[in-house]
Amino acid sequence: MKEVDALESRLACPACAAAAIRLSELDGRCGECGTFFPVIDSLPWLFPEPEVALSEWRGRLHLLLEHLSREAALHRRDLERAHPGELTRQRLRHLASSYEDQGRRVAELLAPIGLGARQERYEVHLALGTRLPLSQGLTTYYSNVHRDWSWGEEENRVSLEAVRNGLGALDPAGALLVLGSGAGRLAYDLHQSSSHTLTVALDFNPLLATIGQRVSTGEAVELYEFPIAPRSIAAHAVLRRLAAPAPARPGLRFVLADALATPFRAGAFDVVLTPWFVDIVPDPLPALMRRLNRLLPKGGRWVVFGSLAWADRPPAECFSLEELLALAPEAGFEPMLQAEHEIPYMRSPASRHARLESAVCACFVKRREVEPAARPATRPDWLERSDVAVPALPEFREQALSTRVYAFIMAMIDGQRSIRDMAALMEQQRLMPAADAEPAIRRFLQRMHEDARRRADF
Numbered sequence: 417m418k419e420v421d422a423l424e425s426r427l428a429c430p431a432c433a434a435a436a437i438r439l440s441e442l443d444g445r446c447g448e449c450g451t452f453f454p455v456i457d458s459l460p461w462l463f464p465e466p467e468v469a470l471s472e473w474r475g476r477l478h479l480l481l482e483h484l485s486r487e488a489a490l491h492r493r494d495l496e497r498a499h500p501g502e503l504t505r506q507r508l509r510h511l512a513s514s515y516e517d518q519g520r521r522v523a524e525l526l527a528p529i530g531l532g533a534r535q536e537r538y539e540v541h542l543a544l545g546t547r548l549p550l551s552q553g554l555t556t557y558y559s560n561v562h563r564d565w566s567w568g569e570e571e572n573r574v575s576l577e578a579v580r581n582g583l584g585a586l587d588p589a590g591a592l593l594v595l596g597s598g599a600g601r602l603a604y605d606l607h608q609s610s611s612h613t614l615t616v617a618l619d620f621n622p623l624l625a626t627i628g629q630r631v632s633t634g635e636a637v638e639l640y641e642f643p644i645a646p647r648s649i650a651a652h653a654v655l656r657r658l659a660a661p662a663p664a665r666p667g668l669r670f671v672l673a674d675a676l677a678t679p680f681r682a683g684a685f686d687v688v689l690t691p692w693f694v695d696i697v698p699d700p701l702p703a704l705m706r707r708l709n710r711l712l713p714k715g716g717r718w719v720v721f722g723s724l725a726w727a728d729r730p731p732a733e734c735f736s737l738e739e740l741l742a743l744a745p746e747a748g749f750e751p752m753l754q755a756e757h758e759i760p761y762m763r764s765p766a767s768r769h770a771r772l773e774s775a776v777c778a779c780f781v782k783r784r785e786v787e788p789a790a791r792p793a794t795r796p797d798w799l800e801r802s803d804v805a806v807p808a809l810p811e812f813r814e815q816a817l818s819t820r821v822y823a824f825i826m827a828m829i830d831g832q833r834s835i836r837d838m839a840a841l842m843e844q845q846r847l848m849p850a851a852d853a854e855p856a857i858r859r860f861l862q863r864m865h866e867d868a869r870r871r872a873d874f
């Protein structure tokens with residue numbers, strides 16, 4: 417079976433759930449609801465609303481490029497203004513030119529998704545960004561790229577061994593789905609070290625998926641690594657050649673999609689692997705497990721791999737391994753095997769920062785069907801849709817007032833007034849007694865100053 421057919425025969429429309437997607441090398445369409453799925457740079461965009469996803473990621477690409485060019489400008493400015501010593505000049509020059517070069521490289525790599533001319537200003541994005549934090553930017557897991565395809569041989573080998581032991585033999589006619597595959601090395605290694613028909617590497621980040629896709633077809637991509645704790649001046653920005661040991665054998669497919677609204681039919685995969693994934697998605701684990709159940713036939717396996725480091729969620733949802741095992745039967749799974757592995761993690765040779773993680777690899781077998789969980793209502797309707805009235809909630813009114821106060825303070829900055837002058841004006845406007853206003857303005861200005869210098873994650 418051709419690769420595209422092997423994938424197509426497992427697809428279901430993420431918008432209407434009909435098993436009616438026609439997919440070619442060029443594009444895809446749902447025969448039922450008519451949703452159009454672009455295929456860009458060999459990557460099918462299989463989101464429920466592909467155009468919305470495309471526009472969001474284009475916006476983040478635009479922001480990332482602006483950010484890189486601002487970093488370059490900041491370093492050049494310090495070169496001129498700070499009168500640094502020769503070594504510091506070397507570092508600033510090296511970083512400035514690396515940021516510029518990285519911008520050119522990222523723009524070229526992602527040119528196929530189309531940047532277009534954006535109307536909005538960087539400042540507008542920053543302002544909105546502070547209100548609506550984008551927890552997943554293009555570079556959120558950027559260091560994975562270098563670990564996967566440049567210096568991470570040992571880490572990749574240990575991870576592969578751990579997962580291979582957990583999932584056992586793969587049926588040669590079978591299909592493996594890797595959810596949240598990132599830059600794709602584990603999916604590639606599993607595909608290469610087995611003879612099964614199809615491995616689908618699914619992620620929603622086009623930078624990571626594009627790199628995985630290109631590199632695994634034998635192309636080399638060159639991008640900079642900016643290590644956390646550089647060992648030397650040169651190590652502040654290292655141009656890395658990202659390449660696979662060999663082009664992948666047929667049957668490895670990268671797709672862009674939302675793991676919480678997967679574009680697949682029920683029972684489409686023999687094995688679903690979630691590496692370093694279940695603890696970073698907003699879906700509570702019991703709901704996620706039900707969603708995974710649907711993707712497998714009875715007897716199919718789910719393999720969870722990672723350190724179970726839950727963040728930003730209610731305490732009752734930060735599950736330990738014991739709870740995970742106990743929850744499994746309710747989601748139709750029987751726990752089969754668990755093992756702990758010490759894994760070196762993100763040990764870049766250019767950085768003094770590195771981690772050692774204890775990762776669990778647990779394998780479950782699907783024993784019965786369960787009712788799938790409804791799509792998580794993480795956002796209310798008025799946030800999800802553009803045509804629903806935004807309610808005038810009390811918290812919005814409060815924020816509107818404080819935003820006006822912020823704007824008032826910022827407008828007082830004219831290059832002449834001191835904090836004391838501003839506090840006096842605040843008192844005149846009956847906003848606050850001057851004695852209270854002085855420390856409050858100082859704190860506010862300090863925060864604004866720090867915010868402006870903070871590096872954003874795009």
Ligand SMILES: C[S@@+](CC[C@H](N)C(=O)[O-])C[C@H]1O[C@@H](n2cnc3c(N)ncnc32)[C@H](O)[C@@H]1O
Binds near residue numbers: 552597691693
């Ligand atoms: C911690 S990283 C792990 C990446 C990879 N599995 C690895 O081990 O290197 C989590 C990955 O999940 C992806 N991800 C997060 N939420 C997702 C979603 N709703 N749909 C698809 N991918 C998602 C991120 O883009 C990221 O690549």
